[in-house]
Amino acid sequence: MGTFSETTVLLAVAAVKIAFVLVFLLTAIAYLTWLERKVVAHIQARWGPYLVGPHGLLQPVADGIKFIMKEDIVPLEADRVTYWLAPFLGFVLAFLSIAVIPFGGSFTFRGLRIQAQITDVNVGLLFVFAVTSLGVYSVALAGWSSNSKYPLFGALRSSAQMISYELSLGLAVVGVIMMAGTLSLRGIVDAQSGFWHIGRVNTWLPHWNIFAQPLGFFIYFTSAVAETNRVPFDLPEGETELVGGFHTEYSSMKFAMFFISEYANMVTVSCLATLLFFGGWHGPVFGPALLQVLLPVFWFCAKVFCFLFFYIWMRGTLPRFRYDQLMSFGWKFLLPLGLLNILLTSLAIAWHEAP
Amino acid sequence: MTVLFYICAALAILAALNVIRQRTPVYSALSLIVVLCALALVYLLLGAEFMAVIQVIVYAGAIMVLFVFVIMLLNAGKETSRQRSRLARWLGVPLVTAFLAEILIAVWSQFPPVAASPPPPPDGSPAAIGTLLFRSYVLPFEVTSILILVAVLGAVVLAKKEF
Amino acid sequence: MVPLSHYLALSAILFVLGGAGFIIRRNMISVVMCIELMLNGVNLAFIAFSRFRGNLDGQLFVFFVIVVAAAEAAVGLAIIIAVQRNRDTLDLEDVDSMKL
Numbered sequence: 001m002g003t004f005s006e007t008t009v010l011l012a013v014a015a016v017k018i019a020f021v022l023v024f025l026l027t028a029i030a031y032l033t034w035l036e037r038k039v040v041a042h043i044q045a046r047w048g049p050y051l052v053g054p055h056g057l058l059q060p061v062a063d064g065i066k067f068i069m070k071e072d073i074v075p076l077e078a079d080r081v082t083y084w085l086a087p088f089l090g091f092v093l094a095f096l097s098i099a100v101i102p103f104g105g106s107f108t109f110r111g112l113r114i115q116a117q118i119t120d121v122n123v124g125l126l127f128v129f130a131v132t133s134l135g136v137y138s139v140a141l142a143g144w145s146s147n148s149k150y151p152l153f154g155a156l157r158s159s160a161q162m163i164s165y166e167l168s169l170g171l172a173v174v175g176v177i178m179m180a181g182t183l184s185l186r187g188i189v190d191a192q193s194g195f196w197h198i199g200r201v202n203t204w205l206p207h208w209n210i211f212a213q214p215l216g217f218f219i220y221f222t223s224a225v226a227e228t229n230r231v232p233f234d235l236p237e238g239e240t241e242l243v244g245g246f247h248t249e250y251s252s253m254k255f256a257m258f259f260i261s262e263y264a265n266m267v268t269v270s271c272l273a274t275l276l277f278f279g280g281w282h283g284p285v286f287g288p289a290l291l292q293v294l295l296p297v298f299w300f301c302a303k304v305f306c307f308l309f310f311y312i313w314m315r316g317t318l319p320r321f322r323y324d325q326l327m328s329f330g331w332k333f334l335l336p337l338g339l340l341n342i343l344l345t346s347l348a349i350a351w352h353e354a355p
Numbered sequence: 356m357t358v359l360f361y362i363c364a365a366l367a368i369l370a371a372l373n374v375i376r377q378r379t380p381v382y383s384a385l386s387l388i389v390v391l392c393a394l395a396l397v398y399l400l401l402g403a404e405f406m407a408v409i410q411v412i413v414y415a416g417a418i419m420v421l422f423v424f425v426i427m428l429l430n431a432g433k434e435t436s437r438q439r440s441r442l443a444r445w446l447g448v449p450l451v452t453a454f455l456a457e458i459l460i461a462v463w464s465q466f467p468p469v470a471a472s473p474p475p476p477p478d479g480s481p482a483a484i485g486t487l488l489f490r491s492y493v494l495p496f497e498v499t500s501i502l503i504l505v506a507v508l509g510a511v512v513l514a515k516k517e518f
Numbered sequence: 519m520v521p522l523s524h525y526l527a528l529s530a531i532l533f534v535l536g537g538a539g540f541i542i543r544r545n546m547i548s549v550v551m552c553i554e555l556m557l558n559g560v561n562l563a564f565i566a567f568s569r570f571r572g573n574l575d576g577q578l579f580v581f582f583v584i585v586v587a588a589a590e591a592a593v594g595l596a597i598i599i600a601v602q603r604n605r606d607t608l609d610l611e612d613v614d615s616m617k618l
């Protein structure tokens with residue numbers, strides 16, 4: 001790599017990583033829709049997509065073609081700028097947080113140290129929260145710009161729900177940050193390597209944060225489900241189920257963008273849950289050098305897949321919260337519980353480090 | 356790096372001009388969000404990484420959401436322009452420019468753009484800010500927490516429909 | 519290396535634009551938004567000084583400015599909601615007497 005300047009090499013490596021991750025993520029989201037329909041169907045004792053391709057595997061392709069070819073209807077009184085801005089904003093923000101998520105360990109390639117992560121920021125976790133905070137706008141603007149009753153109410157409820165659960169989301173991970181001592185996502189995962197020891201005895205339990213922060217995980221995952229507007233917190237989206245909440249007045253590609261950004265948010269949240277609580281890419285690693293590089297990525301994807309399956313499982317099983325139950329759950333239950341978690345974690349850390 | 360600052364500065368200034376020029380409050384709010392994000396990038400360039408992220412999370416992600424909510428709830432429409440004195444309109448822009456020029460001259464004379472070597476940049480990490488916040492600045496921290504409590508109570512009381 | 523005066527110039531421009539908007543705009547919510555613009559100009563000046571003096575006090579002050587701006591925005595918007603409810607207008611020119 002001597003002929004190119006360091007900046008060029010860095011940019012080229014980053015571009016390759018971005019292309020790779022984007023393609024992988026988009027395919028994953030497309031097949032996540034397939035998986036959701038199949039799993040929910042089997043929970044409801046029916047087949048799900050079956051005709052298009054073997055076991056309906058080409059269904060996402062068919063859906064994509066349908067979305068592109070549908071007529072794009074824009075309401076007459078809709079506010080032009082925000083009507084177009086909202087889905088694109090949601091789409092961009094949904095993919096932005098993938099930039100700091102580490103997929104695997106680092107490896108050397110022709111003398112170049114490459115991390116399986118697009119960029120490692122010191123405040124990586126806060127960056128993801130920042131992007132989540134900005135995601136409220138796509139919902140609020142979508143509902144307002146449609147200039148119609150149901151989308152406006154759906155949007156207001158949905159954005160109020162999102163900003164309420166952002167608080168518990170932030171508080172839930174403070175325990176993890178205290179234990180890891182850093183906000184960088186790679187640092188948090190590195191702090192979870194090895195096994196838990198009681199005194200000198202090695203319990204063969206991986207040093208994952210879930211064993212130390214079960215309450216934190218519960219609060220985090222519940223808030224994350226509420227944040228992504230999924231069942232059982234999807235009242236703003238499917239309230240009067242005929243009318244679709246904030247994306248009622250959208251059709252074809254823009255609706256598809258809302259759809260894709262919802263699934264991308266699900267993927268981001270599941271990735272964060274594995275990174276923060278389940279040890280990220282740590283898992284049994286063996287074999288030749290190529291396998292040593294690919295196996296952590298495989299473990300990471302497997303754990304994320306488990307979370308996504310859990311999301312879909314919840315959708316097929318649970319009824320939805322009423323709106324006032326939802327808000328009081330977030331403010332009066334999860335928020336005090338998060339504060340209690342911080343208190344307990346800091347007491348435990350102080351006691352552990354006391355001379 | 357320096358090019359990035361000038362790009363962000365231009366973006367911030369254009370968006371700020373848009374904030375004061377737009378008739379519809381929603382567009383002003385969106386332009387203000389652009390200003391906040393551009394400033395967050397400038398803070399990153401200045402090494403204040405924690406403050407940059409806090410700016411996006413709190414300012415652009417919570418305070419501006421409050422603004423957008425209120426604009427939607429109150430159904431704030433376009434401003435209509437009424438008859439105003441011609442003198443004010445013709446004097447306005449030159450006076451503002453004169454004021455700006457005065458500030459810039461004062462700043463420029465005090466801190467001439469000589470690339471003198473500044474001291475090393477401070478460590479803007481959350482750990483450093485937290486240490487300072489909870490040691491030297493713990494009194495303002497506690498006082499602002501009471502301030503926020505008072506503000507919450509005040510906002511609830513003021514916006515209630517009936518007692 | 520961007521010199522300090524350029525950061526301060528940007529801060530001054532944002533402040534002056536906010537001040538001009540504060541005087542020009544007639545919608546109450548836009549006026550409060552221009553106040554926020556002025557506060558941001560000041561924040562930038564604090565952080566620039568913090569960088570060029572090498573200590574963190576400037577950034578801490580920005581922290582408190584953001585907190586106070588949040589409290590002020592909340593109360594200000596609550597007042598605007600109350601005024602709109604009583605006088606049915608968001609125009610500052612119409613809210614020029616204490617009588618309803």
